Amino acid sequence: MTISSDAPISKKMQIANAIRAEIADGQxxxxxxxxxxxxxxxxxxxxxxxxxxxxxxxxxxGLVVSVPNRGYFVSDADAPDWDAEESETSAQGSPDYAALIRHLEVLDSTVRSLAERVARLESLIEAQD
Structure with a gap:
């Protein structure tokens, strides 16, 4: 895809729009x-x-995250905010099991969602064969 210099919006916005559309389409x-x-x-x-x-x-x-020395990744809106104020340890230094369980539930949900997407993509591929 080539970006147009004559477009009424900036090149960086054209690129952002193109990547945003790909993310919205699930690719x-x-x-x-x-x-x-x-x-x-x-x-x-x-x-x-x-x-x-x-x-x-x-x-x-919030669509993309930058990981230093790794690159740019599509963010996951359902992913837990590991930097949130909620601590995973109590004031006494023991694990906050309720917070850990919530994080695991979100991760489980995300994995299930990805598995469903993979299954849909596999069925689309089989249908094309």
């Missing part, structure tokens, strides 16, 4: 690592700086 799935800045720049025919600006828009929207 890529939550947790998926996006292409590198260089690969996205080549794909869209722009500089890495422009791609970085587009990804920052998606980070600000």
């Amino acid at each position: 890529p799935l939550a947790g998926y690592k996006l292409q590198s800045l260089r690969e996205l720049a080549n794909r869209f025919g722009v500089t890495a700086v422009t791609v970085s600006g587009a990804l920052q828009i998606l980070i600000d929207e």
Whole structure:
């Protein structure tokens, strides 16, 4: 996909819109690592700086997360906020089992959701064969 210089919106917004649409369509799935800045720049025919600006828009929207020295990943809105104020240990230093159970329940739900998506994709692939 080539980004238009003549479009009424900036190149970085065009890229953000394209990636946002892909995420909304379920491609890529939550947790998926996006292409590198260089690969996205080549794909869209722009500089890495422009791609970085587009990804920052998606980070600000909560659709993408940046992991230092790892890359950019599609965020999962249902994932637990591990940095939340809720501590996983009590004041006495023992584990907060209720918080851990809530996190496990969210993770279980996420895994089940992903398994359902995989099953749907496998059935679509079988239907095409």
